Amino acid sequence: MTQAQTLDHTSDQSIEHRIGTAVNQNAAHTREGLLERLFGWFFKGLVYAQIWEDPVADMNALQITEQDDLVCIASGGCNVMSYLMAQPASITAVDLSPAHVALNKLKVAAPRYLDQNAFYDLFGHANKDSNIRALDQHVLPHLDQITRAYWNKATWRGQRKQMFARGLYRHGLLGQFLKFAHALCWAGGVKFDKLLTAQSLDDQNAFFDQEIAPLYDSRFVRFLANRRASLFGLGIPPAQYDKLAADTGGDIIAVLRERTRKLFCDFPIHDNYFAWQAANRGYKSDGTGPVPPYLEAQNFETLRACVDRVEVLNQSVTEMLAAQPEGSKSVYVLLDAQDWMNDDQLNDLWHQITRTARPGARVLFRTGGLTDILPGRVEGAILNHWRYDAEASTRATAEDRSAIYGAVHMYRYEGA
Known part of the structure; x- marks a missing residue:
């Protein structure tokens, strides 16, 4: 086995362990346990080519400023890229899926080496043969070896990067x-x-x-x-x-x-x-339809100027925060990840959030059901440092155009 193969094998084991830790709540021999492991297997690959949380609703609620240091779950990356319109000081984007990490690294690199039209072709049209030439000539050579290998890897349908010629959002x-x-x-x-x-x-x-x-x-x-x-x-x-079914009695x-x-x-x-x-199954073909903020032509120069502020990591939020200094972050966007967690995982996460939060910090997340899942589950000694912002939560829920989740919730840090 070569060194590269050894690294890939170790990486695969680490990814499997991290995803299993996040997803598996029941023993493997139970029906629920089997379903969890099946979901974990699917989650190792690409799930979302486009994220299904509305970054505009997020930004309206969070009021991101140039002084903010953000932590967010990456998913398909539309949120990470769109938050850059507020020009925050930094964004640390994490995801357990290596496919999502590879997609985010590609999105972060592309504005540096493509003009606005080529960038829109890649992620707006996302179905042109010219996209492969743009990737090969201008973007992939600048990516790290692991990310480059991900997009060049051959599958039964051709190299992975071919999805940008066949319709990214159909993958x-x-x-x-x-x-x-x-x-x-x-x-x-x-x-x-x-x-x-x-x-x-x-x-x-x-x-x-x-x-x-x-x-x-x-x-x-x-x-x-x-x-x-x-x-x-x-x-x-x-x-x-x-949690989804609970809102309507199953x-x-x-x-x-x-x-x-x-x-x-x-x-x-x-x-x-x-x-x-x-x-x-894609944006409007002539390019005149609605798109995420990062794809709007008037935002391209801001995007290009700010992409160097993004770091993308293949880690869990808790794992990443544990390595950060106290009081170093001010905005946390958790998507719906907490719906997956047991009480121990929730408390570990919120311990790290509270430790790393600085005055004025905000946490925004979504739930499959309607109700906030934190009270009664996160220890009072932790949650008492935070205030639930009911007004912002209600407004963000109403404004979220994706309509997939039951509710959006936001907390504000009240200090030690």
Whole structure:
């Protein structure tokens, strides 16, 4: 075995252990344990080519400034890149998935070596042959060896980087989930053109009532939705599935129907790139549709000027924070990761957050269910240092155009 192979083997074992620690809450021989390990296996690969949390809602709540040092979970990287519009002092982005780390490192490097049009081709259109030439000539040579090897690795469909020529947003676990969802919609006669050309919220509501809502009454959709593994494609592990269903007394269909309705009906289609991704499996093909802030042409120079402030690490948030000095961070964005955690993991995380928080620090996170999961689980000696910001939480929940989660929550540091 070569040195490179040894390093890869060790890395694979480390990744498997980290993901297992995050996901596995039950013994392997139990039904729940088997589902958790299956989810962990999927999570080693690319899950999200686009993150499904709204960075605009986040920034409105957090009021990020140039003095802020951010910690966030990377996922597909749209949040990391979009937060740079506020020009914070630093962003440390972490993720357990090596695929997400590789995607984020690519996103961070690309603005340094591409102009705005080529950058948009890569992540906006994300389906052009010229993207591969741009990667090979201008971006990949500047990446570290591990990241470069990830994108050049051959798979049964060709090298991984080929997904930028075939439609990036049709790849990953979510991309495959949406492909299957579209097949179900096609079988049910759904035509998304009606949604994508809607002129008003009334038109969008009519589309949902006529085309989407009836699908949730079908026996087949109900059968699928009531299987925990069916929602793995949304990045929802078994523990989070239960939190989703709890809001409606165990009726997961009611939850999915309402959140799909919010996605398609509560925000104008011309302003909701999440709805475009769900209905079109990509952004508008002519480049005139809604996109995340980091892809908007007027933001490119700010993006290019600030990408050097981002560090991307293949670690858990707790692991990364444990190595940071006291009082060194001011903004923490945890996505929905806490829905996966047991009480010990939650307390370890919040101990490190509290230790590293400086005056004025904010923590923002999402939950699959409606309620805040911290009271009664995180020790009072830790949580008493923080104040729940109900106003900001309610506003961010209402503004989140992705509509996937039950609620957005924000805490403010009250000091020692």
